[in-house]
Amino acid sequence: MSLIQKSYAKAPVLLQEVALSAWGLYWKWLRLGGAFRRELAGWKERESWRRERLEDYQALRLRALLRLALGRTEHYPRLWRSHGLTDSQVLALDPSSLGRLPVTSRHQFSHRPWSVYNGGPGGQRFAIKRATSGTTGTPLTVAFSPRVYQSAYAAVEARGYHWAGVSVRDRRTTIGARSIVPAAQSAPPFWRRNYVERQLYLSAFHLSPLSAAGYCRALNDFAPGLMTGFSSSHYLLASMIESQGLSVHSPVAVVPGSDSCQPHMQRKIESVFGAGVYPLYGMVEQCLLATTCERGSLHVHPDFGIVEIVDRRGRALPPGETGRIVATGLTNTSSLFIRYDTGDVGRWSVDSCPCGRGNLPVLAGLEGRVEDVIRTPEGRELTRLDRLFTNLVGIECAQVVQREPDTLVIRLLVTAAADRESMEREMVGRAVSFVGRMKLEFEYVNEIPRDPNGKFRAVVSLLGRGGDSQSSSSER
DSSP, rough: OOHHHHHHHHHHHHHHHHHHHHHHHHHHHHHTTTTHHHHHHHHHHHTOOOOOHHHHHHHHHHHHHHHHHHHOSHHHHHHHHTTTOHHHHHOOOGGGGGGOOOOBBBBGTTTTTGGGTTTTGGGSSSSEEEOOOOOOOOOOEEEEEEHHHHHHHHHIIOOOOITTTOTTTEEEEOOOOOOOOOTTSSSSEEEETTTTTEEEEEETTTHHHHHHHHHHHHHHHHHEEEEEEHHHHHHHHHHHHHHOOOOOOSSSSEEEESSOHHHHHHHHHHHHHHHHEOOOOOOTTTSOEEOOOOOOOOOOEHHHHHHEEEESSSBBBOTTOOEEEEEEEOOOOOOSSEEHHHHHHHOSSSSSSSSTTTSSSSSEEEEEOOOEEETTSSOOOOOOOOGGGOOOOOOOEEEEEEETTTEEEEEEEOOOOOHHHHHHHHHHHHHHHHHHEEEEEEEOOOOEEEETTTTOOOEOOBTTTTSSBGGGOOOO
C-alpha cells in the first residue's frame, strides 16, 4: 500500500471525500473536457446512418488503423509477416476480409504492452493509463490520449446513458472496485461522496446481509437518478434488500457494466429498484461497445469497433451459433487492438430488434465475465479480486479460488523472470486493503483450466451458500 493510500485510509471521512472529489475533478476534465462535446455530436449523428454508410465508415477507419499498426507498433508487423502477409496485402483488407489476419490474445503482449501502443515505448507520453480488470486472468496496461478517452466516454453517453434516458452528468451512484473504505472498517458508512460529479461511490467490498440496510439508507438519502457499476454487486444488493423487506429509492435507470448481467440478475435488479436496467458491454481496451436499447436488445456499435464471433480456428460463425468474441478497435488509436480475443463468449441474434436500429447488430447471448462470489469470514461478499495481481510484472494468468472460509488460493501462471517472493509479498499487502485478514496460499501452475464453453473464470468458489466447503468436483 502506498503512502498516499495509507494516509487516505487514516483520514476522517470528510477529508476522504475532499480527496475523492479532487480526484473526481481531475477525471471529469479527462473524460468530459476537450473533444467530448464534438465527439458526442458525432456519435449521435452516426447512430441514424444507414447500414451501407456505416460500412463505408468502418472500412475507412480500418484502413487508417492498419496503416498505424504497420508504421507505429512493434507487435503487429512482426505477427503478420510471420504469417506470410505482406504490408500491401494487409493494407488491402476491408472488414469483410479481416479474417485473413491472425487472432491476437492478450498474453502475447501483456508483458510488453507498449508493443501495441501507437508510437511504441513513446506511448508513455499518453496522459492516461489504465489496467484492465483481469477478468480473463491476464491483466494488461492500456494507454490513451485524452481525445481517445473523451471519444469513448462520448460514445457511452450517446448510445448508453441517453438510450436509458439519463446522462453521466446526472446525480448517480457507482458500486465499483476502488478501495474507498478501509477493509477493516466494520461499521458504515461504506460509501463516499464525490461532490464534483454528484456521485456517491459505494464500496463493492463491504456488501453483506448486515450492511445491506445501511446501503439502502444511503441510496434513499442520496436519491440518484442513475445507478452504475458492477452488475453482480447490484444483484447481490438487490437480493439482500428483497430478503430483508427493505424499501429502496427508485432511480430513472440502472446501467450496469464491468461484469455480465445475466437475465435472472437483470430481473431481480429491475424488480427491487423499480427501474429499467440497461446493461452495457465494453472493456478498458476500448475496442468494442454494446449498449441496451429501450426494447432490451444489446446493440453492437460498428463505428466503435469491428466485432466478430468466431470458432476456435478464428473463422466467422453465423447468427445463432456461440463462439469467441474477437474485436478490432476503431476508436482507440492510442493502444491498437486488432482481431483481439476478448476472452468472452457470445452469439449474434437471428432476429432484428423492434427498436428499428437495424444498422446496429444485436448480441443475443453474452456469456462472458461471469464470476463466482468470494465470502469473507465477516460475511462480506466480493465479486472482483483482480486488484490482487493487476500490474504485477511476470504474471501471465491468475485465478482466485476459495476452498475454505478464511483462505484464498491464488493460482499463478508466471514467466521465468518473475520474482515470486516480492510478488507474493505485494499481493498479501494488497489483500489487507480489501479482503481483510484472509490467508493467501499460492499455487504456481503450468495451465489454468477453463470452463467447458471455453470461458476462463477468474474467481472460483468451492463453498456452498452457507459457507461450507463443497466437493472439489464442483471446480471447473
